Amino acid sequence: MPDHVPDEAITHGDGGAAALAIGAAESLERTPGTGPGGAPTGRARSLWRDAWHDLRRNPVFVVSALIILFLVVIAIRPQLIADGNPYRADLAKAQAGPEPGHPFGFDTQGRDVYTRVVYGARASITVGVCATAGVALLGSLLGGLAGFFGGWWDTLLSRLADIFFGIPVILGGLVFLSVVTSSTVWPVIGFIVLLGWPQIARIARGAVFTAKQNDYVQAARALGAGNGRMLLRHIAPNAVAPVIVVATIALGTYISLEATLSYLGAGLKPPTVSWGIDISAASTSIRNAPHMLLWPAGALSVTVLAFIMLGDAVRDALDPKLR
Amino acid sequence: MGRYVIRRLLQMVPVFIGSTFLIFFMVYALGDPVAAMFGDRAPDPATAAQIRADLYLDQPLWKQYLHYMGQIFQGNFGTAFNGQPVTELMAAAFPVTLRLTLVAILIEMIAGILLGVFSGLRRGRAVDTSVLVFTLVVVSVPTFVSGYVLQFLLGVKWGWVKPAVSIDAPLGELLLPGVVLALVSLAYVTRLTRTSIAENARADYVRTAIAKGLPRHRVITRHLLRNSLIPVVTFIGTDIGALMGGAIVTERIFNIHGVGFQLYQGILRQNSPTVVGFVTILVLVFLFANLIVDLLYAVLDPRIRYA
Numbered sequence: 252m253p254d255h256v257p258d259e260a261i262t263h264g265d266g267g268a269a270a271l272a273i274g275a276a277e278s279l280e281r282t283p284g285t286g287p288g289g290a291p292t293g294r295a296r297s298l299w300r301d302a303w304h305d306l307r308r309n310p311v312f313v314v315s316a317l318i319i320l321f322l323v324v325i326a327i328r329p330q331l332i333a334d335g336n337p338y339r340a341d342l343a344k345a346q347a348g349p350e351p352g353h354p355f356g357f358d359t360q361g362r363d364v365y366t367r368v369v370y371g372a373r374a375s376i377t378v379g380v381c382a383t384a385g386v387a388l389l390g391s392l393l394g395g396l397a398g399f400f401g402g403w404w405d406t407l408l409s410r411l412a413d414i415f416f417g418i419p420v421i422l423g424g425l426v427f428l429s430v431v432t433s434s435t436v437w438p439v440i441g442f443i444v445l446l447g448w449p450q451i452a453r454i455a456r457g458a459v460f461t462a463k464q465n466d467y468v469q470a471a472r473a474l475g476a477g478n479g480r481m482l483l484r485h486i487a488p489n490a491v492a493p494v495i496v497v498a499t500i501a502l503g504t505y506i507s508l509e510a511t512l513s514y515l516g517a518g519l520k521p522p523t524v525s526w527g528i529d530i531s532a533a534s535t536s537i538r539n540a541p542h543m544l545l546w547p548a549g550a551l552s553v554t555v556l557a558f559i560m561l562g563d564a565v566r567d568a569l570d571p572k573l574r
Numbered sequence: 575m576g577r578y579v580i581r582r583l584l585q586m587v588p589v590f591i592g593s594t595f596l597i598f599f600m601v602y603a604l605g606d607p608v609a610a611m612f613g614d615r616a617p618d619p620a621t622a623a624q625i626r627a628d629l630y631l632d633q634p635l636w637k638q639y640l641h642y643m644g645q646i647f648q649g650n651f652g653t654a655f656n657g658q659p660v661t662e663l664m665a666a667a668f669p670v671t672l673r674l675t676l677v678a679i680l681i682e683m684i685a686g687i688l689l690g691v692f693s694g695l696r697r698g699r700a701v702d703t704s705v706l707v708f709t710l711v712v713v714s715v716p717t718f719v720s721g722y723v724l725q726f727l728l729g730v731k732w733g734w735v736k737p738a739v740s741i742d743a744p745l746g747e748l749l750l751p752g753v754v755l756a757l758v759s760l761a762y763v764t765r766l767t768r769t770s771i772a773e774n775a776r777a778d779y780v781r782t783a784i785a786k787g788l789p790r791h792r793v794i795t796r797h798l799l800r801n802s803l804i805p806v807v808t809f810i811g812t813d814i815g816a817l818m819g820g821a822i823v824t825e826r827i828f829n830i831h832g833v834g835f836q837l838y839q840g841i842l843r844q845n846s847p848t849v850v851g852f853v854t855i856l857v858l859v860f861l862f863a864n865l866i867v868d869l870l871y872a873v874l875d876p877r878i879r880y881a
Binding site for chain 2: 410411413414415417418419420421422423425426427429430503507510511514515516517530531534537538541544545548551552553555556559560563
């Protein structure tokens with residue numbers, strides 16, 4: 252199938268046949284000596300070195316990584332760029348526009364929008380990172396075991412995943428979180444993990460199932476390797492790439508989901524500072540004071556965009572076939 | 575084919591039971607519907623006990639579930655706590671949401687496929703790059719943000735459309751909400767079509783068609799597009815369920831009294847029969863949409879055979 256040959260293979264193979272052979276043999280691995288750039292590679296680059304080599308030169312990756320680095324830093328220490336207090340309210344300035352020292356203006360309670368936008372990063376990043384970590388761990392564990400062992404465990408898990416897929420996410424979130432009174436981020440994270448794991452589990456299951464059939468895994472089994480050793484040493488390193496790609500893109504969508512739930516009143520609750528809550532509060536005054544909605548909405552969109560771009564770039568680097 | 579359909583229908587049964595039980599569990603076990611009926615006041619214990627007995631709430635959860643499902647299959651979805659039968663609410667709400675979903679699907683199909691074909695045929699050029707950037711931006715802006723911004727700009731500031739939808743929800747007024755609801759899926763459809771077109775454009779049958787001397791538009795519409803649309807059809811099919819469930823945000827922004835509106839009210843007021851009833855229907859829609867997509871697959875691609 253010539254339409255599956257990655258671009259590099261076409262430019263570097265010295266003929267259609269060579270390109271075909273490479274294209275057919277590799278999916279996530281590249282044959283030594285045919286790395287991008289065509290430079291003679293002294294030793295075989297591993298998938299990860301190869302991916303890193305591509306990523307460093309990809310402007311999309313560099314830009315999104317810098318944005319994310321910045322977001323993580325201000326999530327940990329918002330005081331670095333905002334010296335105000337996000338809860339300090341001055342009702343005399345309710346819905347007032349920008350003024351010196353308050354570049355984004357004030358919200359309905361007279362709180363500084365800039366400070367609240369900066370402090371709002373913490374909730375979003377925490378939810379995104381923790382939920383993704385939870386989903387990736389639980390999903391790849393369950394999916395990986397299902398792909399490796401197969402049989403009734405696989406059947407059970409697939410049906411279980413179907414059940415969770417059948418529940419509309421926002422609805423489930425509203426029902427599940429409307430009874431929670433805690434104002435911390437943990438119920439939201441728990442809910443995302445609960446409904447999110449099947450997505451990763453399916454990917455992990457497929458990846459492990461494919462990796463399991465490789466000759467080197469059969470060889471390891473023939474040499475007497477135990478299940479644990481085969482999974483950890485031979486299968487996991489070759490199945491982890493697609494999980495990482497999907498998880499990175501999912502991180503952006505989880506941040507968006509958290510904001511949507513908070514907007515509907517079921518996600519995070521005050522006094523947690525969250526973009527979703529602030530957008531929801533601002534939505535009623537969009538005619539008088541659009542700045543109240545646009546700044547947190549902009550911050551939220553840029554954050555989600557950065558994670559989705561990062562995921563795209565990582566996918567391109569790890570799997571040139573999908574480009 | 576027949577055997578495949580039967581097997582799939584049988585597989586749907588445990589999924590249906592699992593999904594509905596999960597929602598049932600969340601609604602009935604995590605909240606207290608009787609307390610919710612009384613709002614802020616504490617109910618008289620005897621009255622509360624009587625209501626519990628009337629509504630089967632004093633039974634163990636699995637018995638409540640069985641009773642509820644038994645009633646549903648006889649067409650009785652129970653009554654909302656204001657005394658209105660849930661089926662009446664559904665009869666009012668589902669046509670509205672169905673129309674909204676239809677508008678959204680049409681928009682995402684037409685715009686998404688057109689954009690995808692244009693960018694897929696011109697990979698790496700300016701058109702392609704700008705379409706890609708557009709899809710990225712659209713995916714990153716959450717629905718409730720794009721909804722408010724578009725409502726403000728088009729509805730309030732420039733006055734091109736009505737900012738809110740009236741009770742009957744005529745098709746014309748659903749155009750803007752439909753666009754808002756479709757936006758994220760539109761981006762996915764565009765990307766899927768683009769990848770698929772770009773991949774198939776290099777296929778042998780396309781080269782053959784060009785070599786035969788067929789005009790370009792015929793090669794694209796008859797040969798290339800037909801084969802490239804298979805993954806897109808799959809996505810749109812599974813999206814129907816997601817759109818109907820996801821309409822909650824759009825319906826809230828534009829004040830549309832559809833499924834999302836009723837569900838949101840039901841959840842806020844812990845109106846359990848409404849919530850469980852509506853979600854049960856949504857789960858069914860989702861499951862059947864998936865089944866139909868899988869069957870369509872075989873129709874679109876004769877290489878796929880279901881034994």
